[in-house]
Amino acid sequence: MGHVDHGKTSLLDYIRKTKVAAGEAGEITQAIGAYQVELDGQKITFIDTPGHEAFIKMRQRGAQISDIVVLVVAANDGVMPQTKESLKIIKQAKVPFIVAINKIDLPEVSVDKVKVQLAENEVFVEGYGGDTVAVPVSAKTGQGVDQLLEMIILSSEMESLQADPQAELRAVVIESKFDKLCGSTATLIIQNGQLKKGTPLWVNGVCSKARMLKDYRGQLVQKALPGDPVLVLGFGGLPSVGTEVGSCQAVPEKKQEIKNIGIAEGQKPTLKIILKADAFGSLEAISECLPRSVEVMEKSVGEVKESDVLLARTLKADIYGFNLTVSSSVAKLSEAEKVKVRTFNIIYELLQSIEKRVLKLLSPDIDRKILGIAAILQVFEMKGQKIAGCRVTEGKINKTFPACIKREEKILSDVKIISLKEQKQDINEAAEGTEFGAVFNQKVDFLPGDVLISYSLEEN
Numbered sequence: 001m002g003h004v005d006h007g008k009t010s011l012l013d014y015i016r017k018t019k020v021a022a023g024e025a026g027e028i029t030q031a032i033g034a035y036q037v038e039l040d041g042q043k044i045t046f047i048d049t050p051g052h053e054a055f056i057k058m059r060q061r062g063a064q065i066s067d068i069v070v071l072v073v074a075a076n077d078g079v080m081p082q083t084k085e086s087l088k089i090i091k092q093a094k095v096p097f098i099v100a101i102n103k104i105d106l107p108e109v110s111v112d113k114v115k116v117q118l119a120e121n122e123v124f125v126e127g128y129g130g131d132t133v134a135v136p137v138s139a140k141t142g143q144g145v146d147q148l149l150e151m152i153i154l155s156s157e158m159e160s161l162q163a164d165p166q167a168e169l170r171a172v173v174i175e176s177k178f179d180k181l182c183g184s185t186a187t188l189i190i191q192n193g194q195l196k197k198g199t200p201l202w203v204n205g206v207c208s209k210a211r212m213l214k215d216y217r218g219q220l221v222q223k224a225l226p227g228d229p230v231l232v233l234g235f236g237g238l239p240s241v242g243t244e245v246g247s248c249q250a251v252p253e254k255k256q257e258i259k260n261i262g263i264a265e266g267q268k269p270t271l272k273i274i275l276k277a278d279a280f281g282s283l284e285a286i287s288e289c290l291p292r293s294v295e296v297m298e299k300s301v302g303e304v305k306e307s308d309v310l311l312a313r314t315l316k317a318d319i320y321g322f323n324l325t326v327s328s329s330v331a332k333l334s335e336a337e338k339v340k341v342r343t344f345n346i347i348y349e350l351l352q353s354i355e356k357r358v359l360k361l362l363s364p365d366i367d368r369k370i371l372g373i374a375a376i377l378q379v380f381e382m383k384g385q386k387i388a389g390c391r392v393t394e395g396k397i398n399k400t401f402p403a404c405i406k407r408e409e410k411i412l413s414d415v416k417i418i419s420l421k422e423q424k425q426d427i428n429e430a431a432e433g434t435e436f437g438a439v440f441n442q443k444v445d446f447l448p449g450d451v452l453i454s455y456s457l458e459e460n
Helices: 008-019 028-032 053-060 081-093 111-120 145-158 280-289 306-315 328-336 347-360
Strands: 034-039 042-047 069-074 097-102 134-136 170-179 183-192 200-203 206-209 212-214 229-233 244-247 271-277 294-301 318-322 341-344 366-382 385-395 403-407 410-415 417-422 435-440 451-459
Touching (some): 008 042, 008 097, 008 145, 097 145, 134 145, 271 280, 271 347, 280 318, 366 435, 385 451
Parallel strands (some): 069 097, 097 134, 271 318
Antiparallel strands (some): 034 042, 200 206, 200 244, 366 385, 366 451, 403 410, 403 451
């Protein structure tokens, strides 16, 4: 943190270019807003967020994003208005900090003058009546940068900063955005526990799912540990900066058997697809997010060809394309061969389409049109009845239509809603954003984190 033009970005750039392994520094900041460096086997995570917005929002929500703040003060300018603003935020957040006195490579600068100005603002550095660490550095030449990193590690040891990878997950959102390819994404810093791909995430009272994880280098990973910055795909909406994220601990890891009509007992419904994409990165990202009930018969980069249609006909598969157009000749052939070709420009929409197709496999002769989706937030017992406390996240939940309960990629059971209440009032329909209680016509072992889906039936 610090005043504009005091070299915060330049200092971060120097650290990133010299301390991150070769070939990994290129698009780190642009991709995730945070990155890690390693010094003598110890990792430091730097959060690179524009201005003070994220830090202020963390404080407003009672969450502390940073363990240590580096206050950057230019040796030629000294303490300036935004320096004072930064100090105010740091003191209110009660977070330890280190002063980096930058631009010492410039002629006729005085480090001592800066230290005197800091003392005038009640920041007493070592040698000037206090114990706050101040390190002279140059983002241009690199002078003092190693000492700054060493002081960060030493300060963390003195503050006894620790985390437990085996503890319950606790993370915080430092950045969120809608990506034109992936949909809603958020960058998290893991503060405690660990985040694994597929983990049900508790965000603002709603369960989402970590479909895909990318590290600070933009590479796909299976898990993130305390201190790790990680980009997550799978949120139903954009979580605000500063939002705390946990896990839906009540959701068991054991696999549930699918209960449905029209599929032999013990047989899993499988959706066969041929996957095409515009680039290998997109192809890899989509493949990582597909439900286990999807069988990818063939995947490749490039436009959908007539040979793909003929292969899909032979394999009895659907074709899913990402960021691609379909030529008129391929469209005519697919229509003649009765092969379904679907193309998408957003990964999340492609995945949602596949999930809906998997739902239809439950009853092969019935087409299920999804009317609404609700997250089960809580489970209640009242007069021997099991009640699902839910919130509608998409569409509408209608009492008169059939429904099913889903856990991750598995359907637990088809159900009929026999009671739907909003604040003790009987209702027939719950709109998006509405919280309600539901009672079903049969006993189902549903849990917080499961999903209730309302649909209509259309005979094929």
